Amino acid sequence: MILSARNITKKYADKWVLDGVTLELHEGGTLVVVGRSGGGKSTLLKILAGLEDADDGEVFFHGKRVVGPSLRLVAGHPEIKLVNQDFALDKYHTVEENIRLKVLHYQTGDRDEIVEELITVMGLESLRKKQAYLLSGGEQQRLALARALANEPDILLLDEPFVHLDPLTRRRVELYIHEMRSRWNTTIILVTHDGKEAMAWGDHIAYMEDGVIKRVDSAVNFYIHPTNSKEAQFFGEINVIHSNGRERLFRPDAYSIVADGVEVKVLKTAFQGGYFSHLVRTTASEEELVLYASSPLPQKLMIEPDYAKE
Numbered sequence: 001m002i003l004s005a006r007n008i009t010k011k012y013a014d015k016w017v018l019d020g021v022t023l024e025l026h027e028g029g030t031l032v033v034v035g036r037s038g039g040g041k042s043t044l045l046k047i048l049a050g051l052e053d054a055d056d057g058e059v060f061f062h063g064k065r066v067v068g069p070s071l072r073l074v075a076g077h078p079e080i081k082l083v084n085q086d087f088a089l090d091k092y093h094t095v096e097e098n099i100r101l102k103v104l105h106y107q108t109g110d111r112d113e114i115v116e117e118l119i120t121v122m123g124l125e126s127l128r129k130k131q132a133y134l135l136s137g138g139e140q141q142r143l144a145l146a147r148a149l150a151n152e153p154d155i156l157l158l159d160e161p162f163v164h165l166d167p168l169t170r171r172r173v174e175l176y177i178h179e180m181r182s183r184w185n186t187t188i189i190l191v192t193h194d195g196k197e198a199m200a201w202g203d204h205i206a207y208m209e210d211g212v213i214k215r216v217d218s219a220v221n222f223y224i225h226p227t228n229s230k231e232a233q234f235f236g237e238i239n240v241i242h243s244n245g246r247e248r249l250f251r252p253d254a255y256s257i258v259a260d261g262v263e264v265k266v267l268k269t270a271f272q273g274g275y276f277s278h279l280v281r282t283t284a285s286e287e288e289l290v291l292y293a294s295s296p297l298p299q300k301l302m303i304e305p306d307y308a309k310e
């Protein structure tokens with residue numbers, strides 16, 4: 001076990017931000033924490049990194065207690081790197097200097113190579129002589145990631161690390177982190193409010209709601225067997241049909257067209273590149289649903305949903 005947290009609680013003013021969070025991570029593992037904005041994910045990462053005090057509970061790194069800033073002269077832990085929206089750059093140093101300061105543990109001859117590798121991966125070539133405080137949000141985020149990766153941390157804690165990146169850079173950076181993970185057996189915890197991103201990143205997903213980890217499961221199970229509509233909507237579009245006071249859930253691609261079933265009327269059809277998305281309304285209960293199909297559906301049809309939860 002590289003990292004474990006037991007019963008972490010944290011309260012700000014009157015609000016419980018974390019309410020008994022327990023988790024365990026093996027070396028080289030990836031855990032994705034997903035949940036609504038304001039749900040306590042960032043606070044959890046800061047506590048795991050020793051940058052914030054918990055009110056209660058304990059964090060262990062390789063079996064040793066990680067303590068918060070109130071018990072340490074220098075907050076944080078050298079082998080746990082957190083990349084969050086604080087960026088923590090040396091703002092009057094240039095981009096290149098910022099990275100160079102983090103590769104001092106490399107042999108002198110190797111330093112140039114790793115600095116260049118990171119500058120290229122992060123697409124910072126044209127900015128290498130610019131001082132950090134002059135960078136845009138996205139540029140600062142790329143530099144913060146470069147610095148964290150330069151450290152070759154045992155654990156990388158990533159707090160919404162790709163939000164400011166354009167799709168191309170994002171793909172390149174994600175690939176680099178995947179490679180790094182295999183090269184150095186880095187353990188990663190990534191937090192995001194985007195379930196799609198969570199599914200793409202790890203098969204070990206912790207779903208968090210109101211400061212509590214409600215469920216840890218695989219991406220496939222979260223998608224196919226949601227617990228309720230609130231959880232289900234994180235992992236893709238979900239349809240809810242109410243009947244007899246219960247909600248029945250099905251994904252937009254999980255239905256068949258039948259001769260006798262739930263009658264729906266198509267309100268809107270949109271081509272999504274590769275498939276058509278239809279906004280439909282049920283005739284009986286007047287509930288709006290989304291149906292995917294490979295070609296446009298007729299104006300009126302009967303469907304039989306393949307319920308993920310009834």
Ligand SMILES: Nc1ncnc2c1ncn2[C@@H]1O[C@H](COP(=O)(O)OP(=O)(O)OP(=O)(O)O)[C@@H](O)[C@H]1O
Nearest residue numbers: 012013017035036037038039040041042043044193
């Ligand atoms: N230092 C602080 N003082 C008071 N309240 C705080 C502090 N830090 C966070 N909070 C509050 O705690 C709650 C959880 O915040 P946190 O940033 O951990 O959530 P999050 O799930 O990471 O959200 P997001 O996805 O928007 O970053 C929020 O309501 C936030 O306003």
